[in-house]
Structure formats: structure tokens, C-alpha cells
Amino acid sequence: MTAPPPQLPGFGSALQIRGVVDAVAAQLREAIFAGTLPPGAAVTEALVASEFGIARPSAKAAIEKVTAEGLLQRTANRSARVLTIDTEDVHDIYQARRRLESAALRDLASTLHAPERARIANEHIRALRAEHPSEIIDHDLEFHLAIIDALDSARMSASYRRILSEVRLCMAQVQGRQLLHPDLIGDEHSRILAALQLGDAESACEHLTTHLGRAESLLVESLTHEE
Structure with a gap:
């Protein structure tokens, strides 16, 4: 026994x-x-x-x-x-996102690696309609997290998850307003993935900057209107 x-x-x-x-x-x-x-x-x-x-x-x-x-x-x-997020917080959050994600994109482009998990998240976004903002947010953040997680760095992923918590909170506080349309988000994500597959780090980072910059501007505008 x-x-x-x-x-x-x-x-x-x-x-x-x-x-x-x-x-x-x-x-x-x-x-x-x-x-x-x-x-x-x-x-x-x-x-x-x-x-x-x-x-x-x-x-x-x-x-x-x-x-x-x-x-x-x-x-x-x-x-x-x-936490109450104001426009200065949004600028700081998105600056951190650009720096971390750009570094990740450069590493991934060097190996022509476009994460499958990011592609699947983007397919979910394309299947949604603009009437479902919370679901769009979830899949959008999943796309960006997949980019970071593809580096296989537990500490970087943990740091980025905290930033995304603040992003999710910010979006939740203004999601009553229409932000980016899912078709536009899907197109911009697809350009990032295509650049990664080609090993074009500069193009991937440029598409990321445009994508995050547009989202940042709309969030700042929404928060400004609510003040």
C-alpha cells in the first residue's frame, strides 16, 4: 500500500x-x-x-x-x-507602447516571424461589427500582446500586461464613444504582419506608429470632450 x-x-x-x-x-x-x-x-x-x-x-x-x-x-x-486616466496618462501609456512594441517588431522581423496568434486575433477583429466595442478592444489588445509574447521574455510580457491593463481601462472609460472601426484596425494590423513576414522592420514600425498614433489621438479627443 x-x-x-x-x-x-x-x-x-x-x-x-x-x-x-x-x-x-x-x-x-x-x-x-x-x-x-x-x-x-x-x-x-x-x-x-x-x-x-x-x-x-x-x-x-x-x-x-x-x-x-x-x-x-x-x-x-x-x-x-x-484609477482615473487623463490625457497626459494616455500620451505616456502610448509612448511606452510604441517603444516596447517597436523593439519587439524589430526582433521578430529579423527572423521573418509574424506570430500566428496575432493573425488569429486579427481575424476575430475582422469578423466583428463596430457595435461591439468591448469585443473589439479585447481582440485588439490580444493582437498586440501576441507580438510581445512572441519574444518569449516573461519579464517583458509581464511589464506589457500592466500597460495593457491601463489601456483597457482607458478604452473602457470612453468606449461609449466610437473609436476605431474594426475594418481599419484589421487593415493596419495586416500591414504590420505583412512587413514582419518580409523582414521589413522599418515598415512594420512605421505602420505601428500610425496605428497607435491614430488610436491615441481618438482617446485623447474623447477624454477631452468628457472633461
Whole structure:
């Protein structure tokens, strides 16, 4: 008879707590993206504990997890609040995106590598209509994340995911307005992939700059109108 594996003290309960924290963090994230928790809304430990029926330490851990992702911000001795993105934030976010993605495109072009995952994400975009902004956003960000993930750098992918959380939040806060049409997004993505397949890094980066620049301008315009 095989002896049971040794048990680490408290290991099972620690995993259970982590599962609760991850689940609550996911719910908070979705509430922020959906606008249920609007920009500037306070997210307190007491509120989260009460809403989800969990202990205060678990609520605190979930809040800290979402704060680390950049969706909540906390100042000294104050409750966490949903991040409010302004036009300066948009410019900074898109500058970071251009630099990271351009570096990725240059590396991929050197091996003529156009990620299949990015191509599939773009096919999903082309199949959508402009009436589905949230789905367009999801597939658009998946396209760009696929470019970064193709580098097989865990740290670069992790850094870029945090930036995309802020991009997703920004788009969610203004998605009531029409941004880029899916056909236009699909065409611009296709040009980037075609340039990668040809090993033309400069063209790929130029198409990326045009694509992100147009999106940045529309986001800034939308935010300006809402101020």
C-alpha cells in the first residue's frame, strides 16, 4: 500500500486563500472595466469584505493585487481608488507602447516571424461589427500582446500586461464613444504582419506608429470632450 504524500502545515489553506483572493481580484477587475466601479470610486477593505463575504485580510490582498496591476491607486493612509486616466496618462501609456512594441517588431522581423496568434486575433477583429466595442478592444489588445509574447521574455510580457491593463481601462472609460472601426484596425494590423513576414522592420514600425498614433489621438479627443 502506497503511503500518502507528506502534508505541509497550512499549505492547503494557503492555496484556498490564494484562490479566494484571485477570484475577488478578477471580480474587481471586471467591475472596473464594466464601469460598475467608476473612475475615482473608493474600494475599501470593508466594502470588499462585505460585498464578497470574505475576511478583511483576503479583501486587502485582493485590493493590493489589483493595485499592483495599475487599476487602483492608493496614497498614504487613504483607501484605494479606481484609477482615473487623463490625457497626459494616455500620451505616456502610448509612448511606452510604441517603444516596447517597436523593439519587439524589430526582433521578430529579423527572423521573418509574424506570430500566428496575432493573425488569429486579427481575424476575430475582422469578423466583428463596430457595435461591439468591448469585443473589439479585447481582440485588439490580444493582437498586440501576441507580438510581445512572441519574444518569449516573461519579464517583458509581464511589464506589457500592466500597460495593457491601463489601456483597457482607458478604452473602457470612453468606449461609449466610437473609436476605431474594426475594418481599419484589421487593415493596419495586416500591414504590420505583412512587413514582419518580409523582414521589413522599418515598415512594420512605421505602420505601428500610425496605428497607435491614430488610436491615441481618438482617446485623447474623447477624454477631452468628457472633461
